[in-house]
Amino acid sequence: MKQQSLGLGQSTKRTRRREFLSDMERVVPWTDLVALVLPYMPEGRRGRPPFPVEAMLRIHFMQQWFNLSDPAMEDALHDVPLFRDFAGLGGWDDRLPD
Template identity: 45%
Template sequence: MKQQTLAMAADQDNGFEHSRKPTRREEFLRTMETIVPWAALCQVIEPHYPKAGNGRPPIGLERMLRIHFLQHWFNLADLACEEALYDSASLRRFVGIDLGRERVPDATTLLKFRKLLNEQKLGEALFAKVGQQLQERGFKVNTGTIVD
């Protein structure tokens, strides 16, 4: 088990703030954590995802997929998403980034992942699968926006 860094402890609300209530964003991300079939989606992408061995080791597939979904859910461009991850503890928690140990993937890395999904025509299939899961649980999905 990894020892928790101060950055992660602060992000996880471990006693530093006593009068804080969860935001709508945090509630939404908790819901998506349980609804989205992350392992099944990663299996679809994995055959096309770069393997370690040549150059820099790739960032974890599930982490990149979660960031990709954040970009769509919150309408964030690559650079805006990078900055939002540095700025928002709830987004970092959802993605699994501990700033005490690692950096947020840069905008170029996010762009390359998006291009990979587009080139392999995987993006539409992934979002269709998630849309189906959401509709089965009573969410209404309208042209890219999620409404309760």
């Protein structure tokens, strides 16, 4: 078992980034946006199973808010627990979007 999977060393300091994402959690109508996008999402019958629509929307928004490219966002999801939490993705050992 890795130390990261135990949740050790995760900061709870109220940083500007943490405050911003907390505000966006409250003001962005996530359920309404998911309802708009859901009819256009592929069903994922072949290949890897798709990630939840809300997680992908949250990742897309973070890319725009923090000016991250696709590779930079992938790295951030691996490196920044706050981003994984905001996207609703699991811990260190879970599969992440690439």
